[in-house]
Amino acid sequence: MTDTWVTEDTRVFVTGAASGIGLAQAQLFLQHGARVFGVDVQPFPTALMNAPLFCGYKGDVSQDTDCTAAVSACEEQFGGIDILLNTAGKLDSYQTILETDTTQWLDIINTNLSSMFYLTKAILPGMLAAEKGTIINMASIAGMVAGGGGIAYTATKHAIVGFTKQLALDHAGQGISVKAIAPGAIKTPMNQADFDSDGAMARWVAEETPVKRWALPEEVAALTLFLASPQASYLQGAIVPIDGGWTLK
Numbered sequence: 169m170t171d172t173w174v175t176e177d178t179r180v181f182v183t184g185a186a187s188g189i190g191l192a193q194a195q196l197f198l199q200h201g202a203r204v205f206g207v208d209v210q211p212f213p214t215a216l217m218n219a220p221l222f223c224g225y226k227g228d229v230s231q232d233t234d235c236t237a238a239v240s241a242c243e244e245q246f247g248g249i250d251i252l253l254n255t256a257g258k259l260d261s262y263q264t265i266l267e268t269d270t271t272q273w274l275d276i277i278n279t280n281l282s283s284m285f286y287l288t289k290a291i292l293p294g295m296l297a298a299e300k301g302t303i304i305n306m307a308s309i310a311g312m313v314a315g316g317g318g319i320a321y322t323a324t325k326h327a328i329v330g331f332t333k334q335l336a337l338d339h340a341g342q343g344i345s346v347k348a349i350a351p352g353a354i355k356t357p358m359n360q361a362d363f364d365s366d367g368a369m370a371r372w373v374a375e376e377t378p379v380k381r382w383a384l385p386e387e388v389a390a391l392t393l394f395l396a397s398p399q400a401s402y403l404q405g406a407i408v409p410i411d412g413g414w415t416l417k
Contacts, residue, residue, distance in 0.1 A: 173397055178250055180249075186211060198216075205246060207224075208226065257308075280321070280328070284331060285331070300343040302345045306351070340404050347408060353382045377413065380412075
């Protein structure tokens with residue numbers, strides 16, 4: 169299966185590629201014929217590692233040095249990067265400020281937000297030199313309303329919305345396309361705790377979502393593929409919700 173705009177010359181860099189939304193994104197771009205460089209601290213699934221056009225890199229995106237090394241490895245392997253998917257993220261157990269210590273606060277900020285700064289700063293010069301490039305950041309409904317996470321998670325996702333808009337404004341005239349995706353309830357390993365025990369939390373979330381269900385990572389990946397396409401080139405700085413209507417309330 170291929171998409172007319174995706175070729176083997178399309179080079180995609182995706183973080184959090186070992187599971188959840190990042191894995192679904194990596195798999196979908198591979199299915200459409202792109203070359204994919206995935207970064208994660210966790211082991212990659214065997215099927216993904218065996219994909220001919222996939223290159224996996226073990227690294228911690230919360231660390232500037234790991235991000236710089238990963239970008240260098242990708243550019244050496246692929247010769248450049250056309251699409252950056254800043255997908256890696258971490259929840260904070262919905263903790264309030266009084267429940268959050270400084271170590272956790274910094275961990276969430278560095279994983280969710282600083283990683284995007286590190287990677288975008290390292291990759292953007294190559295895109296500017298090529299006069300083209302697409303950057304898609306993973307925001308959240310927690311970047312649009314309160315209640316989608318605890319104090320640290322919600323703060324980082326709101327910051328990602330601002331980061332995306334400013335980046336888009338700064339480079340809109342230089343061939344750089346920037347967007348963000350704001351997922352709601354997506355069934356991923358990151359949200360497994362909601363399904364554990366009797367699954368009461370997962371049922372409550374589904375009931376509170378207007379469409380009455382959780383989404384699958386593949387649905388977010390499909391939106392990513394569209395947002396990276398030429399058909400979405402006039403969407404600049406857009407924060408696109410995929411939340412089953414959660415933010416309509």
